[in-house]
Amino acid sequence: MPQEPFAFAGDSAAKSRISALILGAGKGVRMNSRLPKVLHPIGNRPMVLYPLNAALAAGAGTCVVVVGPGMADVAEAVAPVPTAVQAEPRGTADAVKPARGAIGRDADTVLILFGDTPLIFPQTLEAMIARRREGGHAVVVLGFRPTEPGGYGRLVQGGDGMLEAIVEARDATAEQREIGLCNSGVMAVDGAILFDLVDAVHNDNAKGEYYLTDIVGIARRHGRTSSVIEAGADELLGINSREELAAAERIFQQRMRRAAMAGGATLTDPDSVWFSYDTVLGRDVTVGPQVVFGPGVVVGDDVEIGGFCHIEGAALDRGATVGPFARLRPGADLREGAKVGNFVEVKNAVLKPGARANHLAYIGDAEIGAGANIGAGTITCNYDGFRKARTVIGDRAFIGSNSALVAPVTIGERAIVGAGSTIDRDVEADALALTRAEHTAVPRAAEKIRRRKAGDAPESQGGKK
Ligand code: UD1
Ligand code: CA
Numbered sequence: 001m002p003q004e005p006f007a008f009a010g011d012s013a014a015k016s017r018i019s020a021l022i023l024g025a026g027k028g029v030r031m032n033s034r035l036p037k038v039l040h041p042i043g044n045r046p047m048v049l050y051p052l053n054a055a056l057a058a059g060a061g062t063c064v065v066v067v068g069p070g071m072a073d074v075a076e077a078v079a080p081v082p083t084a085v086q087a088e089p090r091g092t093a094d095a096v097k098p099a100r101g102a103i104g105r106d107a108d109t110v111l112i113l114f115g116d117t118p119l120i121f122p123q124t125l126e127a128m129i130a131r132r133r134e135g136g137h138a139v140v141v142l143g144f145r146p147t148e149p150g151g152y153g154r155l156v157q158g159g160d161g162m163l164e165a166i167v168e169a170r171d172a173t174a175e176q177r178e179i180g181l182c183n184s185g186v187m188a189v190d191g192a193i194l195f196d197l198v199d200a201v202h203n204d205n206a207k208g209e210y211y212l213t214d215i216v217g218i219a220r221r222h223g224r225t226s227s228v229i230e231a232g233a234d235e236l237l238g239i240n241s242r243e244e245l246a247a248a249e250r251i252f253q254q255r256m257r258r259a260a261m262a263g264g265a266t267l268t269d270p271d272s273v274w275f276s277y278d279t280v281l282g283r284d285v286t287v288g289p290q291v292v293f294g295p296g297v298v299v300g301d302d303v304e305i306g307g308f309c310h311i312e313g314a315a316l317d318r319g320a321t322v323g324p325f326a327r328l329r330p331g332a333d334l335r336e337g338a339k340v341g342n343f344v345e346v347k348n349a350v351l352k353p354g355a356r357a358n359h360l361a362y363i364g365d366a367e368i369g370a371g372a373n374i375g376a377g378t379i380t381c382n383y384d385g386f387r388k389a390r391t392v393i394g395d396r397a398f399i400g401s402n403s404a405l406v407a408p409v410t411i412g413e414r415a416i417v418g419a420g421s422t423i424d425r426d427v428e429a430d431a432l433a434l435t436r437a438e439h440t441a442v443p444r445a446a447e448k449i450r451r452r453k454a455g456d457a458p459e460s461q462g463g464k465k
Contacts, residue, residue: 018129019107019191020055022078023095024048024115025068025086030241036071038115040245043252043277044295046077047239050118055111057122058129062107064099065115091209092185093201100195107191109133112212114185116239119251124231128188131229138193138219139226141166142186144236153183153213155228163226166213170206181228183213184236193219260287288324296330306342314346317353335370349380352395364388369395369413377402394429 028037038048048065055063065083067074075083084098096112103110109129113120124142132140141163143155149169154176156165166183167176189197197215205211216226239245256275257267264283267273272289279293282301291305294312299305303316306323313330316322320334324342331348334340338351341358349366357363357374365382367390368374378399380391391405394413399405404422411417412429420436427433 017106017108017191018058018060018111019062019103019109020052020058020060020064020111020113021096021099021103022048022051022055022063022065022113022115023092024074025066025071025089025095026116027068027089028116028240031245032242036068036074037239039074039077040239042118042245042249043256043275045277046074047118047245047248048074048078048115051113051115051120052078052081054120054122054125055113058111058125060111062103064102066095066098091201091203091207092212093198093210093214096194096198096212103191103194105192105195110189110191110194112185112187112189114238117185117236118239119235119237119248120186120231121235124229124235125186125188128186128229131227132188132190135225135227137227138190138197138222138224139163139216140188141216141226141228142184142236143181143228143230144184144233145180145230146182146233146236149177149180149182154179155181155183157181157228161227163216163228164220165217166211168205168207168211168213181230184231185238186236187212189215190224193224282318291323300336363391365407366391366393368393369397371396373398375399375401375403375419379404381406 024038026037031037031040039046042050052063052065063081065078065081066086067083068089069085069087082102084102086095086098109132111125128140128142141155146152151169153166153168154172155163156167156176158164169177197218200218201210201214203210219226234251237244237248239248253274257270257273260281261267263281265281265285265287267287269289273287274292276293276295278295280298282299282303284301285299285303287305288307290308292310296313297311299316300318302319304321309323309326311328314328314332316334317336319337321339322328326340326342327345329345329347332346333350335351336353338354339356339358340346343360344357345362347364349363349368351368352370354371355368359376361374361378362380363374364380365388366380372393372395381404382388382391389407391407392410393399394411394415396414397411398416400417400419400421402420403417406422406424409423410426412427412431414430415427416432417423417427418432418434418436421433422435423433
């Protein structure tokens with residue numbers, strides 16, 4: 001599922017001496033969900049993959065995700081990154097212990113991140129690693145100043161700016177609660193002593209939990225320093241509820257919109273365009289309002305996407321035109337200059353260069369030849385209730401409006417299908433195929449019917465007044 005992992009793993013000796021732990025064993029009660037909290041999606045992928053990928057991008061050679069018992073779905077989502085199981089959620093220090101075997105003592109720095117804090121940037125982690133190495137600190141903590149410090153742990157600094165302790169809000173004195181600088185939860189810890197520090201943590205506090213935050217005070221008592229790096233609150237939003245999930249999604253979408261515009265795309269109404277984590281837009285792409293990109297969309301240069309389109313698992317080559325009001329489903333493959341207009345649905349189908357389906361059509365399990373024209377109301381009948389079958393349409397063929405193409409069926413190159421036809425046999429190249437009931441017209445019959453129905457007042461039925 002994560003696409004980056006092995007691109008970064010071990011790409012330099014120094015980097016591979018960084019390990020990372022992503023804590024995700026908490027139940028996430030406030031989400032009120034059957035799904036583990038860290039699997040709730042942001043930009044259409046599980047949130048735990050964001051801190052994981054940030055750690056990998058910052059150079060972590062070994063990563064372990066800590067999960068609770070019965071969280072096989074989390075293990076599946078993060079694979080091939082391994083997981084370690086914390087038997088009971090006894091606190092963030094206890095959560096580190098199951099990773100002991102996988103992390104060992106070789107790492108010079110161990111990053112600890114939370115699976116519910118997805119908006120972190122790799123550069124921030126890199127700055128923490130650098131600070132820890134340069135200062136020889138036991139711990140570097142990532143701090144931030146939320147508008148509502150509320151339940152966050154407070155960072156207690158000495159006169160020299162060094163971090164002396166982290167105090168959980170519940171255990172803090174009134175004076176300590178006045179501190180605006182808070183613990184994001186993200187830490188960079190000296191790998192040689194991490195597990196010694198964690199083993200020394202007790203649970204004599206308000207919650208009766210083993211607090212990872214205590215390692216700062218413990219290190220200090222052993223003569224080791226700790227330091228703080230600050231980052232923006234937008235980067236460190238922790239997700240505990242659906243409301244916070246929505247807030248994180250908004251921040252993520254703003255980043256995607258900005259990146260799309262910086263990459264040379266015009267978004268006429270950026271706030272109404274929704275991206276997936278992997279959406280790729282080329283240069284000089286135009287995207288109208290209310291467009292939703294599901295996962296797996298790659299858009300080439302000079303593509304125009306009108307408003308109100310829903311696009312997922314689709315490739316749009318250079319100069320393709322889509323919408324407004326089009327739906328491209330997985331496997332839609334629009335080649336150079338192809339056009340898909342309003343109320344057209346495309347699934348698992350290639351439209352070769354210059355092919356057009358401008359209005360009201362369903363194109364599924366099909367191959368549409370270069371320059372072919374698909375008339376309004378055309379349906380590829382790809383499913384007979386038992387299995388799917390393919391429709392193949394040759395180059396420059398013309399499918400008249402309101403035609404039903406009953407697959408499997410092949411329409412030859414340059415063939416013409418007359419409007420309103422139901423085609424269930426192959427059509428040769430250059431042929432005309434037409435299936436229509438006889439045209440019948442009875443002169444004056446309409447007039448007679450009107451008279452009969454309306455008695456002697458034919459004018460009352462519309463027409464002349
Ligand atoms: C924690 C910090 C607090 C900080 C805040 C930032 C501690 C003691 N407190 O508090 O200083 O301001 O995060 O958001 O560290 N987890 C486990 N196993 C456990 C407990 C937690 O894996 O036994 C995981 C959770 O899944 C979650 C993360 O650790 O991803 C944080 O746990 P949470 O209970 O949310 O900590 P906070 O009370 O928010
Ligand atoms: Ca939390």
